[in-house]
Amino acid sequence: MEDNVVLKMQGICMTFPGVKALEDVDFTLKKGEIRALMGENGAGKSTLIKCLTGVNKFEAGEIYLDGCDAPVINKSTMDAQNKGISTVYQEVNLCPNLSVAENLFIGREPLTRMGTVNRREMNQRAVQLMKQLDLEIDVTQNLEDYSLALQQMIAIARAVDMESKVLILDEPTSSLDDKEVAKLFGMMRRLRDKGVGIIFVTHFLEQVYAVCDGITVLRNGTLVGEYQIEELPRVKLVAAMMGKDFDDLAAIKQEGSGDKQKEELVIEAKGLSHAGTIKPFNLDIHKGEVIGLTGLLGSGRSELARAIYGADRAQTGTLKVKGNEVKIKNPIDAMKLGMGMLPDDRKAEGIIGDLSVRENIILAIQAKQGILKKIPMAKQCEIADKFIELLQIKCASRETLIRQLSGGNQQKVILARWLATNPDFLILDEPTRGIDIGTKTEIQKLVLKLANEGTSLIFISSEIEEMLRTCNRMAVLRDGTKVGEIEGHEMNQMNVMKVIAGGEQNE
Amino acid sequence: MSSIRSLTKKRLFLPIFSMLLVMLINVIYDVACGNPPLGFFVITIKNAVLYGRLIDVLNRGSEIAILAIGMTLVVSSSAGTDISVGSVMSLYAGVCCMTLAGFGEVNVSQYANPLLLGIGAGLLVTCICGLFNGFLVAYMNIQPMVATLILWSAGRAIGLLLCNSQIVYVRVPSFQKLGAYTGFMPTPIIVAAICIAIAAVILRFTALGTYIQSVGINKKASRIAGFNSAKIILLCYVICGLCAGLAGMVATSRIYSADTNNIGLNMELDAILAVALGGNSLGGGKFNLAGSIIGAYTIQAITTTLYSMGVSSAQAPVFKAVVVIIIVVIQAEPVKEYFKKVSSKRAAVKEATKA
Numbered sequence: 125m126e127d128n129v130v131l132k133m134q135g136i137c138m139t140f141p142g143v144k145a146l147e148d149v150d151f152t153l154k155k156g157e158i159r160a161l162m163g164e165n166g167a168g169k170s171t172l173i174k175c176l177t178g179v180n181k182f183e184a185g186e187i188y189l190d191g192c193d194a195p196v197i198n199k200s201t202m203d204a205q206n207k208g209i210s211t212v213y214q215e216v217n218l219c220p221n222l223s224v225a226e227n228l229f230i231g232r233e234p235l236t237r238m239g240t241v242n243r244r245e246m247n248q249r250a251v252q253l254m255k256q257l258d259l260e261i262d263v264t265q266n267l268e269d270y271s272l273a274l275q276q277m278i279a280i281a282r283a284v285d286m287e288s289k290v291l292i293l294d295e296p297t298s299s300l301d302d303k304e305v306a307k308l309f310g311m312m313r314r315l316r317d318k319g320v321g322i323i324f325v326t327h328f329l330e331q332v333y334a335v336c337d338g339i340t341v342l343r344n345g346t347l348v349g350e351y352q353i354e355e356l357p358r359v360k361l362v363a364a365m366m367g368k369d370f371d372d373l374a375a376i377k378q379e380g381s382g383d384k385q386k387e388e389l390v391i392e393a394k395g396l397s398h399a400g401t402i403k404p405f406n407l408d409i410h411k412g413e414v415i416g417l418t419g420l421l422g423s424g425r426s427e428l429a430r431a432i433y434g435a436d437r438a439q440t441g442t443l444k445v446k447g448n449e450v451k452i453k454n455p456i457d458a459m460k461l462g463m464g465m466l467p468d469d470r471k472a473e474g475i476i477g478d479l480s481v482r483e484n485i486i487l488a489i490q491a492k493q494g495i496l497k498k499i500p501m502a503k504q505c506e507i508a509d510k511f512i513e514l515l516q517i518k519c520a521s522r523e524t525l526i527r528q529l530s531g532g533n534q535q536k537v538i539l540a541r542w543l544a545t546n547p548d549f550l551i552l553d554e555p556t557r558g559i560d561i562g563t564k565t566e567i568q569k570l571v572l573k574l575a576n577e578g579t580s581l582i583f584i585s586s587e588i589e590e591m592l593r594t595c596n597r598m599a600v601l602r603d604g605t606k607v608g609e610i611e612g613h614e615m616n617q618m619n620v621m622k623v624i625a626g627g628e629q630n631e
Numbered sequence: 632m633s634s635i636r637s638l639t640k641k642r643l644f645l646p647i648f649s650m651l652l653v654m655l656i657n658v659i660y661d662v663a664c665g666n667p668p669l670g671f672f673v674i675t676i677k678n679a680v681l682y683g684r685l686i687d688v689l690n691r692g693s694e695i696a697i698l699a700i701g702m703t704l705v706v707s708s709s710a711g712t713d714i715s716v717g718s719v720m721s722l723y724a725g726v727c728c729m730t731l732a733g734f735g736e737v738n739v740s741q742y743a744n745p746l747l748l749g750i751g752a753g754l755l756v757t758c759i760c761g762l763f764n765g766f767l768v769a770y771m772n773i774q775p776m777v778a779t780l781i782l783w784s785a786g787r788a789i790g791l792l793l794c795n796s797q798i799v800y801v802r803v804p805s806f807q808k809l810g811a812y813t814g815f816m817p818t819p820i821i822v823a824a825i826c827i828a829i830a831a832v833i834l835r836f837t838a839l840g841t842y843i844q845s846v847g848i849n850k851k852a853s854r855i856a857g858f859n860s861a862k863i864i865l866l867c868y869v870i871c872g873l874c875a876g877l878a879g880m881v882a883t884s885r886i887y888s889a890d891t892n893n894i895g896l897n898m899e900l901d902a903i904l905a906v907a908l909g910g911n912s913l914g915g916g917k918f919n920l921a922g923s924i925i926g927a928y929t930i931q932a933i934t935t936t937l938y939s940m941g942v943s944s945a946q947a948p949v950f951k952a953v954v955v956i957i958i959v960v961i962q963a964e965p966v967k968e969y970f971k972k973v974s975s976k977r978a979a980v981k982e983a984t985k986a
């Protein structure tokens with residue numbers, strides 16, 4: 125193996141029942157290199173990584189690792205870790221009911237002389253580790269008490285702390301804010317300078333150009349090419365991934381599509397709050413309006429939406445839907461009023477892993493109709509097929525289990541579940557999380573189309589740019605409080621950033 | 632070869648396979664003893680009723696089959712087992728027989744209250760037991776095993792108290808009928824068939840199955856998608872309580888008495904085993920009711936086979952354990968993997984020799 129290469133994969137083939145996931149894929153990673161692994165949803169990125177770390181058994185091909193003479197085959201993730209490969213998987217796979225510290229040191233706990241776990245040292249080291257990432261959190265709390273973004277940071281901290289030769293990050297930034305992303309990049313550069321090879325999977329092109337040295341592109345399970353970053357400007361990268369030319373930055377919003385504020389009110393929230401997550405807030409939403417919720421991580425933007433939908437029951441305040449005061453105790457109450465919510469944590473709150481794509485899509489309609497009115501099978505298939513076609517969901521068939529789909533395709537299925545209910549008011553919490561750039565634009569267009577047809581939407585995204593492209597108005601949150609609203613010509617990147625950071629108050 | 636392989640992938644393959652295995656043991660045993668080889672399957676009519684080992688399995692297996700219905704739903708929705716069902720069966724016996732005997736008497740040949748009132752009271756009490764279990768599991772978030780442990784120990788004791796620690800006999804033909812024969816058919820078979828049919832119809836024509844599985848797989852996501860997870864889990868436990876009551880009804884009528892010490896004793900284990908043999912994961916989620924039912928009758932077939940071989944009822948559990956171990960190991964993932972490897976290797980060798 126050449127001198128400065130730390131990892132080389134050759135001719136990797138891997139089949140799932142009914143799907144050829146990887147076909148003859150090569151991959152090379154040098155020491156001290158950050159390499160982006162790019163491709164559309166279902167291209168095989170996560171599968172390639174799982175072949176490397178021993179989660180998936182591949183059929184053909186060889187893996188060479190610096191320091192090992194013979195080709196290596198990892199039998200388990202533990203095995204891979206011992207050989208110096210540490211991984212942050214696309215879906216956070218830590219233990220929700222263990223403390224943050226325990227999660228950070230699982231399998232490598234500091235021991236006392238008696239051979240028991242030294243909790244004091246473990247907690248201290250955990251605090252230090254968190255400090256490196258500027259995270260001031262209680263490490264003895266259970267992991268599940270923290271937001272998805274924080275969990276993602278914790279998973280990253282765990283992988284980084286393991287002193288490995290190869291670090292793999294599969295869409296680590298999908299629910300992070302710019303600030304966290306910057307911290308992560310700082311850390312990645314430090315590791316690179318120490319000679320660690322890093323594989324970085326993302327759908328954010330700016331991030332690729334911000335930190336990566338090289339790009340490897342996959343399409344439909346085959347290798348398109350391995351490039352240096354200079355060789356592949358944005359347009360060419362997109363073309364390589366999609367196999368056709370595509371302008372992902374084209375304007376999609378038509379200006380002057382009418383003043384939505386004159387339309388009737390759909391949602392009027394007054395003094396709604398939920399203890400510990402969101403302080404009392406007021407929010408009005410008109411018919412056909414797209415409201416963006418923005419703010420830093422943990423500012424309460426998801427929690428605000430959840431309080432309206434009843435995912436977290438609001439403890440104070442009143443909510444009016446289309447003029448009538450309503451009490452929402454559970455999501456089903458909200459759904460009966462025509463609401464829907466796509467949650468941000470896909471794995472924990474979105475997918476029903478062991479059910480098929482079809483069952484996952486019809487779930488919300490079925491819940492609305494009630495237990496006694498089963499949707500006839502033919503109708504279920506028809507609905508499922510319609511959305512598989514509409515959202516281009518990549519699956520072997522509608523009876524494929526949803527957990528066997530790639531991350532981005534799972535997201536599309538959950539989106540389909542809500543679109544199928546024809547909601548009057550839809551909350552989309554990070555709807556484009558893990559979705560490739562082509563489809564991202566499609567979803568943004570879909571949001572605007574829904575709004576034109578009279579659906580009101582709440583749109584939450586950590587990408588400000590994406591919100592500027594879709595929203596009529598934006599509400600800004602800070603520390604669980606709604607601090608202001610921005611609309612019309614005030615809506616631009618600079619302004620939004622300023623309000624988020626707390627420069628001025630617009631209320 | 633490939634058709635065999637695709638067959639082994641079918642969900643019902645393993646429960647049916649286990650069942651066939653037990654039948655095969657019967658055939659081998661009969662041949663070894665010089666009996667007619669298909670003795671297990673012979674059905675004759677004696678004294679104007681059906682008779683034979685197969686009928687015996689179906690008859691005696693009724694209680695386990697009915698319990699398996701409820702247990703399957705509980706396992707699926709709450710990823711835990713209801714270990715109180717055996718005890719609840721005996722509570723049913725106490726309530727039903729005491730109502731029919733008029734509280735106080737222990738040996739009657741006439742109803743003190745109408746039969747339907749007795750059965751109704753018994754079933755009502757078992758449904759309340761289910762409600763209690765379900766409440767603890769769904770609303771108090773207590774582990775199913777711990778929550779149902781309460782009635783596991785208390786249910787039988789309450790039944791015993793109710794009967795003043797005596798065996799209460801109800802010697803009325805119409806009461807015995809539920810455990811005896813209807814025409815030439817053993818009534819328990821009919822009762823079990825009706826229960827299974829009702830469960831199948833409900834699962835086929837309502838969305839209950841989807842609700843239960845969805846909640847069992849991901850409670851949080853199901854709530855966001857509009858299911859009331861707690862209510863569904865509660866419902867499953869109530870159904871399980873009802874099934875325990877119905878199983879108790881059959882068991883009580885069989886011996887036309889409330890032998891609270893013995894009715895349903897260790898039945899919960901058989902019911903749980905039936906669910907496992909049916910290829911259902913005890914970790915909850917997807918379920919397969921047909922598998923559980925076949926599993927239930929398989930367990931009864933094992934017991935009946937052992938008795939027909941002359942194994943005493945004291946030794947039977949040991950042999951039963953051995954058979955269960957074999958069946959469960961065959962179904963285990965690593966063993967399946969091993970067989971898959973062997974068969975694919977063989978296929979490869981075949982290809983090579985052909986070339």
Ligand SMILES: Nc1ncnc2c1ncn2[C@@H]1O[C@H](COP(=O)(O)OP(=O)(O)OP(=O)(O)O)[C@@H](O)[C@H]1O
Nearest residue numbers: 140145165166167168169170171528529530531532
């Ligand atoms: N466990 C599985 N069983 C069956 N098929 C699978 C399984 N995991 C992945 N696949 C299939 O393999 C293909 C590649 O999936 P993979 O998860 O590698 O995509 P990806 O490039 O990571 O996509 P994304 O950007 O959406 O995360 C997909 O078509 C997917 O349906």
Ligand SMILES: [Mg+2]
Nearest residue numbers: 170214530531
């Ligand atoms: Mg992926």
